Amino acid sequence: MSTERKRRANGEESRRRILDAAAEVAGERGYDGTSIAQVSARCGLPVSSIYWHFKDKDELIAAVIERSFEQWLTAFDAEGEDVPELVVRIGEALVATPDFLRLGLMLALERRPHEASARRMFLQVRATTLERIASTIREHAPELGDEAVRLLALYTMAAVDGFFVAHEIGGDSVDLGALFALHGRVLVDAARHLSA
Amino acid sequence: MSTERKRRANGEESRRRILDAAAEVAGERGYDGTSIAQVSARCGLPVSSIYWHFKDKDELIAAVIERSFEQWLTAFDAEGEDVPELVVRIGEALVATPDFLRLGLMLALERRPHEASARRMFLQVRATTLERIASTIREHAPELGDEAVRLLALYTMAAVDGFFVAHEIGGDSVDLGALFALHGRVLVDAARHLSA
Amino acid sequence: MSTERKRRANGEESRRRILDAAAEVAGERGYDGTSIAQVSARCGLPVSSIYWHFKDKDELIAAVIERSFEQWLTAFDAEGEDVPELVVRIGEALVATPDFLRLGLMLALERRPHEASARRMFLQVRATTLERIASTIREHAPELGDEAVRLLALYTMAAVDGFFVAHEIGGDSVDLGALFALHGRVLVDAARHLSA
């Protein structure tokens, strides 16, 4: 059984292979550090085939973010939990699928006009997540005003980002579990401060 | 002889102009997004002059980070403050000189072998800052063990990073002051949790 | 069966749509400037369908020229006219279907080995036209020798080309009617010079 060298054209699968490769590379090196040639080498399809499936690099990266976000959503999806639990679940999801956030943060930190759609996709996905955190907080602390809820949601999202960065830098010497647990407990105190 | 002096002075000046331009560009676009040609265009000196002052791109960016860190240190230097105050001061310094952290975070998030010195410079600078936060915490909560102090310092640094990211993304709709104040107060509760 | 007929009809229709699109694009940008992808985008049919109807780019452009020439022939077809009238009619036909000549001239000016059939098609079409002009001249000035007739025919064709170029460049600020009328009158003088 020699390697099938031309398995009959299969768009779906090729698209998936390209996205897998692009997620890997972009997760490692960011937007500018990712070259189409690298993606091509990693997925085995020629450069021109990548352009058949995606209009340009920008759209490719946007698609990577979109798909990665869906995976991450699946990973931390859960209902009826209380706030500290939610925070911990987010943390777990992070460790499981870190490419999404790493790439997204890199894009968010950049200040440039291009790569519009990739950046936009991340910001949209982020807004969705923020809203979700806010509604969980609102459920569990109905006495808080809108401003306070928004502040706590922002605080939580910032903590998540910060923990992620710390873990990226410090590796396993950073105890993500302890950090998330601490933040979960602290949120309750913070809610008390704000409702007072 | 005065010509000599003039020349030397111009050397310093040129170096400064290059660093200014590089800080701007790299702050906007990250390491890969920054090209020597862009820096040249922005500072008005030819490309080859940049290479006269800096060995290569990596060293140029490292120098940008180093200088930017010194400016930032100056901005939040202060002694004898209590923990919440320290946190607030860090926040103020952030808003004042954001290039340093933005570029540093971009570098930290990337996963690649090269650009050794730029990245190393940022990590070193970051370790210094972490140690400083830790010692302030230790001073003000002598009852805490080393592990607890380290956790709180990490937590604080993560919060700073996260707030910064939130502000980069959300602009002035994100109330940095409120976030830093909240974190300052919350730290005290956290210390209580951990010493219990 | 009616399906059959429909399909066949669609085949014709598709061919026509492709030719229309190709004529537009090639008229605007010349042979090299025309890409199959552009033609595809402009006619709505996929690239591979264009290759189903035409062997390659060269043949497609040749077909464009051929069809365009037929349209132009129709536009200036007329019998028994005298020389100045013929010249004016050619001019009118030019303004009506300019793609043909514009594309043809571009091809004629290029110096390269490929695109054989497109270029050949234009040259052939041009030879036909030249012969036709010559025979009209011969009819109306039977006293002229072959050489003189050929010279006048060439002169006229050159004038047509030149007027066309002038109009392409200068737009409606170039009074084509006046130019053609002038050339028509001048031809009579020229015939006199040559027969003397």
Place this chain on the structure above:
Amino acid sequence: MSTERKRRANGEESRRRILDAAAEVAGERGYDGTSIAQVSARCGLPVSSIYWHFKDKDELIAAVIERSFEQWLTAFDAEGEDVPELVVRIGEALVATPDFLRLGLMLALERRPHEASARRMFLQVRATTLERIASTIREHAPELGDEAVRLLALYTMAAVDGFFVAHEIGGDSVDLGALFALHGRVLVDAARHLSA
């Protein structure tokens, strides 16, 4: 004496070599048919060096046209001649430096937004030439009104373009001398028609 392989950097000469090569290639194949790689191969300098001397392909071709026009101007420069003589001189200059007009006509026939400067350069050069023809006509036929002079100048320029095209297509079977001589004589008749 081995081939000097790196003769010390000489901007002027390199620029000239690039222009020579570009004129050759573009004269043969037009704007789109000319690739920077071909120019590089023909002049021996690497592609990136071409970009050191010229901002982009557009500017390179524009420079080719400009220089070529100057050569052509030199070739047909002369004072105090009468109209038929001027026409003949233009014809001689054409045969001597045909690249200029061939490339220019190709550009003029194209209808596209880009390559702005190359096209603009040709049109400007052409306007200069037209004005020059007009003033010679005015000198020798002072009785003509402005409109008539402009028409005759346009007619002459169109004839030149047309003769050129005829010669490009027909090669030496087209007797340029006879055509130019004929046009020269005919102009006098045309002037009579118009002043009547």
Place this chain on the structure above:
DNA sequence: AATGAATGAGGATTCATTCAT
């Protein structure tokens, strides 16, 4: 009669860097 997918070669342009002056 038509088309989605694939593909290698080549397109223009920019890259970081070096070198002679």
Place this chain on the structure above:
DNA sequence: AATGAATGAATCCTCATTCAT
């Protein structure tokens, strides 16, 4: 202390064309 010129490798992307269905 500085710079004009050069350079090979890499960048993103488009090209004409083919092939299995």
